Amino acid sequence: xxxxxxxxxxxxxxxxxxxxxxxxxxxxxxxxxxxxxxxxxxxxxxxxxxxxxxxxxxxxxxxxxxxxxxxxxxxxxxxxxxxxxxxxxxxxxxxxxxxxxxxxxxxxxxxxx
Amino acid sequence: xxxxxxxxxxxxxxxxxxxxxxxxxxxxxxxxxxxxxxxxxxxxxxxxxxxxxxxxxxxxxxxxxxxxxxxxxxxxxxxxxxxxxxxxxxxxxxxxxxxxxxxxxxxxxxxx
Numbered sequence: 001x002x003x004x005x006x007x008x009x010x011x012x013x014x015x016x017x018x019x020x021x022x023x024x025x026x027x028x029x030x031x032x033x034x035x036x037x038x039x040x041x042x043x044x045x046x047x048x049x050x051x052x053x054x055x056x057x058x059x060x061x062x063x064x065x066x067x068x069x070x071x072x073x074x075x076x077x078x079x080x081x082x083x084x085x086x087x088x089x090x091x092x093x094x095x096x097x098x099x100x101x102x103x104x105x106x107x108x109x110x111x112x113x
Numbered sequence: 114x115x116x117x118x119x120x121x122x123x124x125x126x127x128x129x130x131x132x133x134x135x136x137x138x139x140x141x142x143x144x145x146x147x148x149x150x151x152x153x154x155x156x157x158x159x160x161x162x163x164x165x166x167x168x169x170x171x172x173x174x175x176x177x178x179x180x181x182x183x184x185x186x187x188x189x190x191x192x193x194x195x196x197x198x199x200x201x202x203x204x205x206x207x208x209x210x211x212x213x214x215x216x217x218x219x220x221x222x223x224x225x
Binding site for chain 2: 032034036041042043044045046049088090092093094098099100101103104105106
């Protein structure tokens with residue numbers, strides 16, 4: 001079982017829809033959660049990060065962490081064609097004295113005008 | 114712009130050759146990470162350096178090596194190149210280990 005599971009998609013939604021992107025994880029020691037956006041052939045760009053369970057909002061984006069269910073989500077409100085990209089979740093854990101970051105494989109999102 | 118720079122942007126070479134990819138981290142960042150991303154694949158972690166020292170190795174082939182210099186820039190050396198080494202190679206940096214990583218624009222390597 002992979003430490004971080006992410007549905008690869010693709011996920012196609014109409015412009016203006018609310019998008020929900022999700023990751024599950026198996027290691028309950030993960031303590032730091034991130035979402036990256038990657039446009040085709042570009043470097044991943046950090047969108048949001050959070051340490052704690054609950055919601056964190058930034059503009060149209062909301063990151064949600066449920067540590068009891070080992071589940072994180074990224075919600076995008078009023079989705080735009082410019083949101084079309086691959087979204088990667090990432091998690092960090094202290095393991096053997098080393099802070100290790102694990103990335104999901106990414107979900108490809110297409111927002112259709 | 115993340116503040117991480119990578120050169121070159123594109124590299125086309127032949128099988129059997131050796132290339133060097135360069136990364137300059139954000140100002141103040143001590144950690145440099147290297148990743149490989151093949152077409153439609155996720156990020157594969159290769160290696161991590163912190164303040165000049167190797168901290169962790171991922172799925173890095175023996176034909177690949179890296180180093181981080183005193184000025185904190187890093188180089189990834191790929192030798193005896195094979196067609197399957199064609200990919201995007203990303204460098205990321207962070208202040209410390211496990212902190213948020215900021216990615217460079219990548220180097221696209223094509224091996225013919």
